[in-house]
Amino acid sequence: MKNNKVHRLRRVFVWELPVRIYHWLNALCIVALVVTGLYIGSPLVLQSSSEASEKFFMGWVKTIHFIAAFLFFFNFLFRIYWGFVGNKYADWRNFVPTNKRYFKEMWQVLKMDILMMKGKEHLSVGHNAVAGFSYFITFILFLIQCITGFGLYAAMSNFWVAKMFAWVPTMFGGEILLRQVHHWTTWLFILFTVVHVYLVFYHDYVEGRGEISSMGGGWKFIEDEVFDEVKAEKQKKMLAKKEKMETHMKPLT
Amino acid sequence: MSTIAPKSTPTYYDEVVRKGYTRRDFAKFCAMMGAYLGLSQSGLAQVTDALKTKPRLPVIWLHFQECTCCSESFIRSSHPMVADILLDQISLDYTETLMAASGFQAEEAMKNTMEKYKGEYILCVEGSVPTAADGVYCMIGGKTSMQILEEAAAGAKAIIAWGSCACNGCVQAAAPNPTSATPIHKLVSGKPIIKVPGCPPIGEVMAGVIVHVVAFGRIPELDGLGRPKAFYSKRVHDTCYRRPFYDAGLFVETFDDENARKGYCLYKVGCKGPSTYNACGVTKWNNGTSFPIQSGHGCFGCSEANYWDNGRIYSRASAFPGFGIEATADKVGKVALGVTAVALAAHAVATNVRKQNLIHNLEKEGQQSEKDLDNENI
Numbered sequence: 181m182k183n184n185k186v187h188r189l190r191r192v193f194v195w196e197l198p199v200r201i202y203h204w205l206n207a208l209c210i211v212a213l214v215v216t217g218l219y220i221g222s223p224l225v226l227q228s229s230s231e232a233s234e235k236f237f238m239g240w241v242k243t244i245h246f247i248a249a250f251l252f253f254f255n256f257l258f259r260i261y262w263g264f265v266g267n268k269y270a271d272w273r274n275f276v277p278t279n280k281r282y283f284k285e286m287w288q289v290l291k292m293d294i295l296m297m298k299g300k301e302h303l304s305v306g307h308n309a310v311a312g313f314s315y316f317i318t319f320i321l322f323l324i325q326c327i328t329g330f331g332l333y334a335a336m337s338n339f340w341v342a343k344m345f346a347w348v349p350t351m352f353g354g355e356i357l358l359r360q361v362h363h364w365t366t367w368l369f370i371l372f373t374v375v376h377v378y379l380v381f382y383h384d385y386v387e388g389r390g391e392i393s394s395m396g397g398g399w400k401f402i403e404d405e406v407f408d409e410v411k412a413e414k415q416k417k418m419l420a421k422k423e424k425m426e427t428h429m430k431p432l433t
Numbered sequence: 434m435s436t437i438a439p440k441s442t443p444t445y446y447d448e449v450v451r452k453g454y455t456r457r458d459f460a461k462f463c464a465m466m467g468a469y470l471g472l473s474q475s476g477l478a479q480v481t482d483a484l485k486t487k488p489r490l491p492v493i494w495l496h497f498q499e500c501t502c503c504s505e506s507f508i509r510s511s512h513p514m515v516a517d518i519l520l521d522q523i524s525l526d527y528t529e530t531l532m533a534a535s536g537f538q539a540e541e542a543m544k545n546t547m548e549k550y551k552g553e554y555i556l557c558v559e560g561s562v563p564t565a566a567d568g569v570y571c572m573i574g575g576k577t578s579m580q581i582l583e584e585a586a587a588g589a590k591a592i593i594a595w596g597s598c599a600c601n602g603c604v605q606a607a608a609p610n611p612t613s614a615t616p617i618h619k620l621v622s623g624k625p626i627i628k629v630p631g632c633p634p635i636g637e638v639m640a641g642v643i644v645h646v647v648a649f650g651r652i653p654e655l656d657g658l659g660r661p662k663a664f665y666s667k668r669v670h671d672t673c674y675r676r677p678f679y680d681a682g683l684f685v686e687t688f689d690d691e692n693a694r695k696g697y698c699l700y701k702v703g704c705k706g707p708s709t710y711n712a713c714g715v716t717k718w719n720n721g722t723s724f725p726i727q728s729g730h731g732c733f734g735c736s737e738a739n740y741w742d743n744g745r746i747y748s749r750a751s752a753f754p755g756f757g758i759e760a761t762a763d764k765v766g767k768v769a770l771g772v773t774a775v776a777l778a779a780h781a782v783a784t785n786v787r788k789q790n791l792i793h794n795l796e797k798e799g800q801q802s803e804k805d806l807d808n809e810n811i
Contacts, residue, residue, distance in 0.1 A: 182686030186798050186801050186802055187798060188547055188804070208538070209642055218763075219764075221749065221763070222701075222749065222763065223682060223684060223700070223701065225684050225685075225686040225692065225701065226682050226683055226684070226692075227692075228681070228683060232677040232678045232680075232681040232683055232697075233677060233681075234681075235680075235681035235682060235683070236680055236681060236682075237681060238680050238681065238682035239678055239680040239681070239682075246439070255669065268557070296783050296784070296787040296788070298787070301791070318490075330603065335666075335667075335668065336668075346657070347657060348658030349657070349658075350656075350658050353601075353658070353738045353739065354658070354708070354737040354738045354743075355707075355708035355709075355710075355737070356708045356734060356737055356739070356740065356743040356744055357739070357743060359707075359708055360710075360743075360762065361656070363762040363763075364762045364765075366762070366766075367762060367763075367765070367766030367769065367770075370766065370770060371770060373771055374770065374777070375773060375775070375777065378777045378780075378781075382780075382781070382784060386784060386788050386791055386792060386795075387474075388795045388798075388799075390673075420462075
């Protein structure tokens with residue numbers, strides 16, 4: 181890029197308000213769940229001169245964990261619903277590979293962002309294919325964590341939502357293994373969060389499209405040229421379609 | 434002692450009276466059993482009635498790969514009548530440990546019971562069945578335990594799997610399980626199986642299960658894993674008298690620290706109470722004297738499947754299949770986090786090197802716009 185011309189940017193509304201609320205509620209829940217969860221797994225040894233009946237520290241840690249768990253669960257269900265009614269950037273097809281183009285884009289992203297190869301920078305206004313797919317994997321992790329977590333919780337609850345998971349300990353043949361799966365999956369959440377935050381900064385840094393702030397206001401800023409490119413591509417496609425139609429029509433006339 | 438039941442089978446009450454117990458003793462016993470089973474007043478009357486009028490249930494009690502701790506626990510249950518009426522005299526059709534007969538006589542007794550009470554007798558199994566090497570690791574009277582089990586199970590009304598061996602294989606099924614010790618429910622199908630896990634199960638729980646079958650003529654209500662709900666629906670943790678210390682966040686860190694002296698929660702020294710379903714906290718052991726946690730030792734989780742392989746005794750962190758015993762979740766997690774941090778740092782450096790022009794242009798573009806704003810020549 182020798183010509184150092186100044187790009188004109190256009191504001192694109194990417195993340196709708198429900199998506200943003202989901203995102204931050206989810207982030208809050210995950211932080212609360214990970215912190216309290218790791219504490220429950222390995223609590224500190226407190227010294228106290230007061231009676232146990234006057235304290236409820238572990239009880240509160242667990243209470244926070246359970247409240248956050250319910251919020252997390254319903255928030256997750258909401259996001260799945262929004263994947264069917266939200267805008268195109270929130271659509272479930274962003275997460276589940278359904279066509280060849282998805283895999284092609286994944287390869288492109290891997291080449292440019294991970295392997296750092298030189299070439300044409302890809303453009304994804306919403307999620308890129310790799311990011312989308314990684315969120316699909318996190319959804320599976322969410323599911324595992326909800327199933328194992330509520331499975332552990334079911335025996336001490338009368339709430340029908342928790343009771344729905346009463347079959348889980350049976351499937352795992354007891355709670356010891358169940359607890360282990362729940363604990364190990366927690367670490368995958370931590371690793372995901374670290375990589376996720378890093379990549380948000382990375383994209384903001386190399387693209388300059390307002391990646392970080394997009395989850396605040398919902399806007400991303402896309403270069404004018406991109407619109408031209410997309411327009412040209414569409415016209416090309418239309419033309420090709422028209423030609424194809426015409427060649428089909430010919431024998432008839 | 435007759436190993437073959439007489440034709441007109443006496444009731445439990447008849448036998449109890451014959452043994453020298455009073456009616457009062459009998460009533461006490463019924464009340465105790467009713468309490469363990471969590472029955473109401475009317476249920477209690479039903480138990481009393483059943484034990485008074487119903488002929489005693491023929492029982493075949495088999496011992497395979499086990500240590501007989503289940504039998505030991507059973508005959509030591511708090512009321513002497515438990516052992517007396519359910520084992521010692523009446524139900525002793527066949528049990529290797531306690532019967533007087535031996536050799537051909539004993540085998541004959543079992544055969545007779547199986548024929549005479551086909552479809553009526555209760556089969557109690559203590560121990561797991563080794564299936565490796567065609568079952569040669571446990572043979573009785575020239576037959577493999579698998580053969581014996583198959584024969585005995587065919588005519589049984591119901592099967593009670595006593596203890597963790599019969600329920601989940603216990604120690605002999607722990608990796609690498611050289612004899613392929615297999616729990617009963619994986620070998621027998623088509624029969625109701627009551628699992629009474631524990632190493633051993635509590636004597637009163639064992640008695641309660643038998644009394645339930647006798648009194649109501651059907652197996653007690655079971656949970657998803659086949660355990661009687663009356664005894665296995667609560668975690669040891671949920672009925673533990675040290676639970677307030679847990680909720681307060683007060684824990685023992687080593688067995689000789691000040692907190693241990695104060696009787697704080699044993700969670701951090703590996704207590705498996707939070708993931709173990711049993712009645713220890715309520716029924717306790719040795720006539721309600723104590724249970725492990727009360728004696729200052731964490732719960733072992735002996736009534737949970739695979740407890741030998743699933744966890745270490747004195748630590749919360751336990752092994753995960755395929756990762757080895759030293760690889761706990763937190764250790765692996767911290768290493769993975771470190772590796773990720775290094776990878777991300779490397780990626781950040783690579784970005785600045787490989788995408789130098791791109792970033793440079795962005796910066797320049799920004800600076801240009803900044804200048805343009807000052808110069809007002811937008």
